[in-house]
Amino acid sequence: MTMLSKQLPMYLRCLSRDHSINLTHYILQVATWFADMWDTEYMQNEIFKNNFWNDWQKLLGKNHVIQNVKDCDFTPIYDWCQNEKDKKKQMSSAEKKALREEKMKQEEKYKWAIVDGVKEKVGNFRVEPPGLFRGRGKHPKTGHVKKRIGPNDVIINIGKDAPIPECPIPGASWKEIRHDNTCSWLAKWRDPTKAKSSKYVFLAASSSWNGQSDKEKYEKARMLKSYIGNIRAAYTKGFTSIDITKQQIAVATYFIDKLALRAGNEKDDEEADTVGCCTLKVENVMAEGHNKLKFDFLGKDSIKYENTVEVELPVYNAILKFQKDKCPGDALFDKLDTSILNAHLKELMPNLTAKVFRTFNASFTLDDKLNKETKDGDVAEKVVVYQHANKQVAIICNHQRSVSKSHSSQISKLSGKIDELQAVLKELKIDLDRARKGKPPLKCSGVKNQSNLNPEAIEKKIAQTSAKIEKMQRDMHTKEDLKTVALGTSKINYLDPRISVAWCKRNEVPIEKIFSKTLLEKFAWAMDVDPDFRF
DNA sequence: CGTTCGGACTCAGAAAAATATTG
DNA sequence: ACAATATTTTTCTGAGTCCGAAC
Numbered sequence: 001m002t003m004l005s006k007q008l009p010m011y012l013r014c015l016s017r018d019h020s021i022n023l024t025h026y027i028l029q030v031a032t033w034f035a036d037m038w039d040t041e042y043m044q045n046e047i048f049k050n051n052f053w054n055d056w057q058k059l060l061g062k063n064h065v066i067q068n069v070k071d072c073d074f075t076p077i078y079d080w081c082q083n084e085k086d087k088k089k090q091m092s093s094a095e096k097k098a099l100r101e102e103k104m105k106q107e108e109k110y111k112w113a114i115v116d117g118v119k120e121k122v123g124n125f126r127v128e129p130p131g132l133f134r135g136r137g138k139h140p141k142t143g144h145v146k147k148r149i150g151p152n153d154v155i156i157n158i159g160k161d162a163p164i165p166e167c168p169i170p171g172a173s174w175k176e177i178r179h180d181n182t183c184s185w186l187a188k189w190r191d192p193t194k195a196k197s198s199k200y201v202f203l204a205a206s207s208s209w210n211g212q213s214d215k216e217k218y219e220k221a222r223m224l225k226s227y228i229g230n231i232r233a234a235y236t237k238g239f240t241s242i243d244i245t246k247q248q249i250a251v252a253t254y255f256i257d258k259l260a261l262r263a264g265n266e267k268d269d270e271e272a273d274t275v276g277c278c279t280l281k282v283e284n285v286m287a288e289g290h291n292k293l294k295f296d297f298l299g300k301d302s303i304k305y306e307n308t309v310e311v312e313l314p315v316y317n318a319i320l321k322f323q324k325d326k327c328p329g330d331a332l333f334d335k336l337d338t339s340i341l342n343a344h345l346k347e348l349m350p351n352l353t354a355k356v357f358r359t360f361n362a363s364f365t366l367d368d369k370l371n372k373e374t375k376d377g378d379v380a381e382k383v384v385v386y387q388h389a390n391k392q393v394a395i396i397c398n399h400q401r402s403v404s405k406s407h408s409s410q411i412s413k414l415s416g417k418i419d420e421l422q423a424v425l426k427e428l429k430i431d432l433d434r435a436r437k438g439k440p441p442l443k444c445s446g447v448k449n450q451s452n453l454n455p456e457a458i459e460k461k462i463a464q465t466s467a468k469i470e471k472m473q474r475d476m477h478t479k480e481d482l483k484t485v486a487l488g489t490s491k492i493n494y495l496d497p498r499i500s501v502a503w504c505k506r507n508e509v510p511i512e513k514i515f516s517k518t519l520l521e522k523f524a525w526a527m528d529v530d531p532d533f534r535f
Numbered sequence: 536c537g538t539t540c541g542g543a544c545t546c547a548g549a550a551a552a553a554t555a556t557t558g
Numbered sequence: 559a560c561a562a563t564a565t566t567t568t569t570c571t572g573a574g575t576c577c578g579a580a581c
Contacts, residue, residue, distance in 0.1 A: 100552095128571065136548080136572065183543065191572095196541055199571085217545085263575065271573080300574055301547055339538090342576070355545085355575060401548065410564075486548070488567090493546050516567055 027059045030145055033132045035077035042134070042143070051143030052132060113186055113203065114162075121204035122186065127154070133193045137272040137302020146192050151175070153189040184209055194270075206521035215525055218496040220351060221359040222535060227349040228360070232257065234348065239314035245335040249344050251318050252277050252333055256354050259307065260361045260396050262300060263338040263354035274298045277354070278341055280332040282323045291316045303400050362393045362494035367535035370503050382509050386500075391482065393490045401486040407479075414476045418469055425465045432458040491515075497523035502533035 034052050042048045053069040060066055091099075110125040130148040133141055151172040156165060160179045167173055175189075187201040203209055224231075231253070238250025255261050255277050264276020275284060275297050284297035293316065294308045311319075322332050338354065345352040369389035374382060404410075435455045497515070501523070504511045515523060 124570075126570095134549095134572085139572095185543070188543090193572090198542070200543070202544080213544085265575065267574095274573085276574085301572080303548080338576075353576065399547080406564085489547060518568065 024059075027056070029130075030056055030059060030132075031072075031074070032077055032081065033145075035074035036081045037132070038074055038078035045142065047138075047140065048132075048143035051141065052145075055143075055145040115203070115207070115209065118208065120207040120209070123202045123204040125201060127189065128199065130192075135272060137274065137298060139272045140270060141193060144193065149189050149192065154187055155189065156187050157183070157185055205518070206524065208525075211522070211525040214522075217359060218363065218498070221356055221363055221496070224349060224352065224356055224360045225364070225535075227352070228257075231348050236312075236314075239312070239318055245340075247318055248322065248333045248335045249341060251315055251322075252336055252341055253345070254311075254315060256357045257361075258311075259295070259309065260358045260398075261305075262358070263341065265338050272298075272302050274300060274302055276300070278333055278336045278338050281328065282326045282330050282332050283328040285319055285323075285332060287316060287320055287323075293319060299398065303398060305398050358397060359494055359496075362397055362490050363496040363499060363535045365393050365396060366390065366495050367499045370499065371534075374503070374507060379509055379513065382507050383513050386503070386509075386514060387487065390487045390491065390495075391485055393495065394485050394487050397490055397494060399486040399489040400484055403483050407483055411476060411480060414472060414479070418472050418476070421465055421469050421472070425462065425469065428458055428462045428465060432462065491519065492522075496535050497526035498529040498533050499535050501526050501529050502531050505529075505531035 030052075034056070037043065049069070056069070057064075066072060107125070111122055113120050113122050127149040128146070131146050133139075133144045133146045135142045151167045151169050151174050154174055155176040155178055156174050157178045157180055158164070159181070164174070164177055185200040185202055188198045191197045191199050235250040235253045235257075238246050239254070241247045241250060256263070262276035264278035264280065266279060267274065275281065276299065280297065284295060286294040286296070288294050288308065291310050291313055292308055293311050294306075296304075296306050299305045319332075322334075326332075326334075342353045345354065366389050369392055370386065373385050373389065375385075432455055435458055497519075500514050501511060503509070504514060511520065511527075520527075
């Protein structure tokens with residue numbers, strides 16, 4: 001707020017030619033959030049702009065001088081924002097360091113919780129700052145103002161005898177102090193963008209509570225291994241069931257098993273229109289002949305799922321039957337929802353739900369690929385094998401990332417360097433030829449110290465250059481290969497860390513080559529696994 | 536009973552920050 | 559060595575899953 005008062009006159013000048021317009025700090029702040037996004041694609045998004053305008057107009061009031069967002073020139077505020085960012089960037093590294101240390105010092109007291117007498121790290125200890133809501137995909141609420149959360153919004157959950165945390169805003173108080181030991185959250189507040197849901201402060205991923213729950217997740221997925229044969233036999237039988245609900249359950253389970261689809265809960269119209277298995281619409285699956293089904297839909301986070309797969313004939317015929325007499329927009333599995341599906345899965349294995357198949361599929365695939373593809377070689381080669389296996393998993397789970405803005409320029413840069421090196425190599429080969437005949441090297445050659453070059457030295461140089469070229473070509477290929485694939489999501493959420501730790505032990509690969517510092521902490525529970533561990 | 540609702544937790548890619556590489 | 563740039567790691571918060579209670 002102090003910062004804002006300094007900005008006030010600036011904002012006033014920016015927002016209107018009429019300097020007398022009185023805008024409150026909050027109205028200005030909301031305008032700044034909008035202006036700061038002037039150079040983003042959100043400015044082409046009519047829903048975003050309309051939602052912003054509607055909320056902003058409410059703040060301005062009905063009879064405000066500003067009657068149309070189009071009359072406002074936001075570019076001066078945008079310029080001011082850019083300038084502030086530049087100033088931050090231009091700080092010396094010493095200044096940045098001092099600022100960082102000051103921040104660390106202030107935050108230290110919020111970072112820890114004593115749980116059952118053990119000091120545990122807290123995950124997100126800050127409430128989310130206000131701003132303009134940015135949903136993913138075509139979100140109907142994008143652009144709406146997300147309001148500031150204060151102590152009065154926050155429920156604290158602590159032990160009965162624990163001291164109540166000091167309220168950071170003088171005069172204000174917490175909404176409620178609760179003593180519920182049946183759940184793990186430390187604080188929560190209502191999500192300002194979704195009336196029905198809450199935001200939570202949980203322990204960090206490295207906490208023992210989360211570690212235990214992680215381990216249980218993987219143990220359940222491992223249990224599926226011994227049930228999967230029967231489950232597959234059961235759904236194969238179900239493909240031709242005359243009971244249409246049973247038939248739909250069978251085909252849906254097949255998709256979840258074979259394609260690692262998510263369960264697919266119902267969504268309301270206040271959210272982006274995405275689907276999972278149970279909510280697939282008839283147009284999301286196309287029968288293409290020769291038992292091939294083409295899947296095309298937007299899944300979680302509006303990530304496109306596109307995959308053409310050959311299925312068993314009874315599945316193919318069942319899909320044709322489910323689509324019969326339906327229109328686009330109709331549910332493919334009209335007799336199903338996630339609770340029916342999961343209730344059925346629980347009959348096949350204790351506590352089995354749809355998501356377990358994803359964990360099972362991912363971890364099983366990693367274990368399988370690692371053990372089939374690892375060969376003798378140095379650490380670097382083995383890490384490549386791991387990354388390759390990790391990539392197969394990411395593809396199965398459809399974990400994508402957007403291509404970085406500088407990707408193509410980085411590729412052409414690399415390719416340019418390879419061309420240069422190849423030219424050097426060509427000259428070296430000529431020089432080698434000449435050196436063997438006792439002639440001096442060519443002047444234009446990239447070789448320095450030409451006076452004392454013998455054939456052996458040139459040969460060595462050729463070998464070095466060739467190796468360099470090969471490495472760069474491999475790097476370029478990998479970069480292109482992984483430009484849309486996100487490897488991290490599966491590593492964090494789907495791959496039993498014991499597979500990786502045991503593989504590292506067996507192959508003398510340092511675990512640090514696979515897990516970052518935070519992942520090592522998160523997976524502390526898996527580090528003492530036996531080298532023979534198999535998923 | 537289903538069906539809806541909301542609570543609590545897991546999982547998601549983008550963006551920011553930190554770190555490594557390069558020229 | 560050092561600043562610019564590329565890469566990796568961490569943070570952020572939105573978007574799912576699944577459960578159980580209430581209607």
